[in-house]
Amino acid sequence: MIIKQLTLENFGIYKGRHEVNLSVNDDQPIILFGGLNGGGKTTFLDALQLVLYGKHAKCSNRGHQSYGSYLTSTKNRYVDEQDKVEISLTFTHTTETTTNEFIVKRSWQTNVKEVKDKVIVYCNSQEDAHLSQYWDEFVNEFIPLSLSDLFFFDGEKIENLAHPDRSADLIKTGIENLLGLDLLTQLHIDLNNVERKRKSENVDITTMEKITVLESEIAEHSTVVATLKKDIADLEKHASETNVNINQSRQKVRSAGAHLIEQRDSIKFELGAIEEKQKVNLAERVKLDAGCGPLGLIPDLINATKLQINKEQQATQAKVIQSAITDYENTIKQTLISENVPQKTLQALENTMGTLAQQRETLANIPCYIDAHIAMFNGLDEKIAADSKERAKLINQRGQLLEQQALYEKKLESIPDYETVQHLLSELAVAEAELKNDLVLIKNKQQLLQQAQARDEVLNTRYANLLTQQNRDTFEQKRSIQVAEHIAKLKSTMQSFAVDLIKENIQLLEQHIKDNFYDLNRKKNLVSNIKICPEEFTITLIDSNNNDMPTSRLSAGERQLLAIAILWGLAEASGKEIPTIIDTPLGRLDGKHRSKLVQNYFPYAGKQVILLSTDEEITGQYYTQLKPSICREYHINFDEQAQTSTFTEGYF
CATH class of the missing domain: 3.40.50.300 (P-loop containing nucleotide triphosphate hydrolases)
Incomplete structure (x- = not known):
């Protein structure tokens, strides 16, 4: 289907x-x-x-x-x-x-x-x-x-x-x-009825009163068995409903956060540990900021300083070699004049030397106020980069700690006071006690049912024996006995087949x-x-x-x-x-x-x-x-x- x-x-x-x-x-x-x-x-x-x-x-x-x-x-x-x-x-x-x-x-x-x-x-x-x-x-x-x-x-x-x-x-x-055994069960009941009817047809008058009393007792006992079965079914239904109520109560307890009360101390401990980590994190960041870290904020100024140091070194060099170069240039000019070099060539040479002299003069006149060596900046960029990376790591760690702190604080805020959820816990305890009581009652009723069913089986056996013993020795009686015997064999065969x-x-x-x-x-x-x-x-x-x-x-x-x-x-x-x-x-x-x-x-x-x-x-x-x-x-x-x-x- x-x-x-x-x-x-x-x-x-x-x-x-x-x-x-x-x-x-x-x-x-x-x-x-x-x-x-x-x-x-x-x-x-x-x-x-x-x-x-x-x-x-x-x-x-x-x-x-x-x-x-x-x-x-x-x-x-x-x-x-x-x-x-x-x-x-x-x-x-x-x-x-x-x-x-x-x-x-x-x-x-x-x-x-x-x-x-x-x-x-x-x-x-x-x-x-x-x-x-x-x-x-x-x-x-x-x-x-x-x-x-x-x-x-x-x-x-x-x-x-x-x-x-x-x-x-x-x-x-x-x-x-x-397996279709419900049909066998119904057939077994029908055969019992036929067997009982066959045997009861041959009962003499003297034993009718005994059989009537026994039938009445069997009927009363069947009522007891049926009542016990109904009671057990009602208790099982009530227990099932109570179990559903317990689940609902547990959900209410969880929704109200009552199950978190036991976690209050551990959450406070975690918050304390997070605060200590935050202090350590702050100290590390302060330590970084006390070093060369702030220099990373003025890269343009550092580059300008390096440029000035290089210019001062060039000015110093220009001052040192100025007089030597002037003498050297005069010597060259005199030599060229003595060699009768054309005037046009000499004029071009003087113009070039004049331009170079002017450049050296400009360099020599650069003001020098730093008076330091460029080597003082060796390794500074690498140090600034390393500190920046470490600072980013500490800032990220601080963000994680703040998130953890907020999470635990939210958990702490969600934990209610015991007085506000006491009624929910009491409701759950009452429902659990009610379920336990139902299970005990079901077990007791089942024991009574087993005893009643055993007694019912004894009564039916006595009833069958009484009917069998009182059969008259007639043709119809023998036929009924034969039918009853065949029914007994058939029931035994069906039982073996079912087993x-x-x-x-x-x-x-x-x-x-x-x-x-x-x-x-x-x-x-x-x-x-x-x-x-x-x-x-x-x-x-x-x-x-x-x-x-x-x-x-x-x-x-x-x-x-x-x-x-x-x-x-x-x-x-x-x-x-x-x-x-x-x-x-x-x-x-x-x-x-x-x-x-x-x-x-x-x-x-x-x-x-x-x-x-x-x-x-x-x-x-x-x-x-x-x-x-x-x-x-x-x-x-x-x-x-x-x-x-x-x-x-x-x-x-």
């Missing part, structure tokens, strides 16, 4: 008509929905279950309401009284080589005295009256109601399934439905659960094996030392992963092509467990996987890891102005 489209009209928070395309590809089985709390994710999941199962649907907020009252409460409060509510689901179902498309429409009006829903089913675009009339029976061919918990579940509440009793019930229900069938399939289920838990859990050496009792269906974990390990040793996140591994294993063992729909998929898991779930479970949970996530679950790296397997993305957002939630393409 693959869902193609869901249509909601005036259902819950969805005002008007909303259509969602849910078709997927073989290599991209995931459809990702994102929405804030209260935006309509759980309503979406309720709609899927309601359109399929009607009055038998396990909707989140129905409680003890009658079906008609619940249908009335699901209508959007902003639409007119005469407007109808309708949910439509389109899906395909393949049997052997044939694939058919079904459309299931469930609608109801609330402006009538007795609210009832109407179901219309279309097969390959043609209305099928027979399917529509008997849909409650036919739906189990597509998704059996008893198996719906394996494929539609809430990630926040799934941890409870890891409890030994809850997991045993889940595995028992799954195994019986997967062998369970043992054979439990080994496969053990391997599925073990492999799945190994893929999901980050601690590879935590569990080496998983065993399931074929009689009680309880799970036993085996640690790396080959010793039994109670589930209480697992963390809350590990228990949630174990529950998912159980559901996954049962779903795999079922061999059914059913969509997997998960509300709040990552729950309270830590980062590593979330990565395991994102990488190893969601892409392989089924051929179609619908995830209903908040904005704090599938984000960042988890979204990146999941992206290759995502076929479609939707954002469920509540429009204040239109008073309705809507589906828009794209995730957050």
Whole structure:
């Protein structure tokens, strides 16, 4: 079964008509929905279950309401009284080589005295009256109601399934439905009734009173057993609700910052350490500024000084050689005159010598006021560059220290006083105590139930023996005895068949659960094996030392992963092509467990996987890891102005 489209009209928070395309590809089985709390994710999941199962649907907020009252409460409060509510689901179902498309429409009006829903089913675009009339029976061919918990579940509440009793019930229900053992159970009950009727037909009058008394006692005891089962179911429901309240209280405590109170002293210590580092940083910067660092601020003045020193050196040299050069030039001129050099040449030479003499005079007249050597600047540029680099490093370090200081100061400011959050901590403590009390009561009730069931078995055995012993020796009597004997043999054969069938399939289920838990859990050496009792269906974990390990040793996140591994294993063992729909998929898991779930479970949970996530679950790296397997993305957002939630393409 693959869902193609869901249509909601005036259902819950969805005002008007909303259509969602849910078709997927073989290599991209995931459809990702994102929405804030209260935006309509759980309503979406309720709609899927309601359109399929009607009055038998396990909707989140129905409680003890009658079906008609619940249908009335699901209508959007902003639409007119005469407007109808309708949910439509389109899906395909393949049997052997044939694939058919079904459309299931469930609608109801609330402006009538007795609210009832109407179901219309279309097969390959043609209305099928027979399917529509008997849909409650036919739906189990597509998704059996008893198996719906394996494929539609809430990630926040799934941890409870890891409890030994809850997991045993889940595995028992799954195994019986997967193997068809529920039919054997019903056949066993029917055979008991036939056997009892056959034997009671041959009871003489003298023992009728004894049998009547025994039947009355059996009936009373059956009432006790039923009452205990109901009490246990109510307590488990209350415990589940209390567990949800505990999670909400923990969130309030975290939102109020109460969990940070214990960190106050460590934060103050960190702030003190940061202040000391800032003092050291300031001292280092002052030390740098006391050296040659300030010279880096006047590079033009330093260059001008170097230039002046060079000019002063040239002036000194000009003064020293001025007289020597003058004598040298006179000697040259006299020599040239004596050699009768042309007058024009002598005149050119005198002009050149005059120009050079004027230049030397200019150099010699340069004022000298520095009187220093250029070597005093050797290495200054390198030193200034090194100091500048060190100063930048210290300034960067100071910026980091200021950021750290601001962060810790913000944390310190966010830590409330104990008096302001005392009521939240008290509320959490009360809820935890209430849950503990519920668990104790459940355990006591279960012990009483075991005793009552044992007593009920004894009474039924006495009843069967009494009927058998009082049969008359007639032809009809013998025939009834023969029928009873054949029934006993048949029951024994069925019991042996069921035991062998369970043992054979439990080994496969053990391997599925073990492999799945190994893929999901980050601690590879935590569990080496998983065993399931074929009689009680309880799970036993085996640690790396080959010793039994109670589930209480697992963390809350590990228990949630174990529950998912159980559901996954049962779903795999079922061999059914059913969509997997998960509300709040990552729950309270830590980062590593979330990565395991994102990488190893969601892409392989089924051929179609619908995830209903908040904005704090599938984000960042988890979204990146999941992206290759995502076929479609939707954002469920509540429009204040239109008073309705809507589906828009794209995730957050």
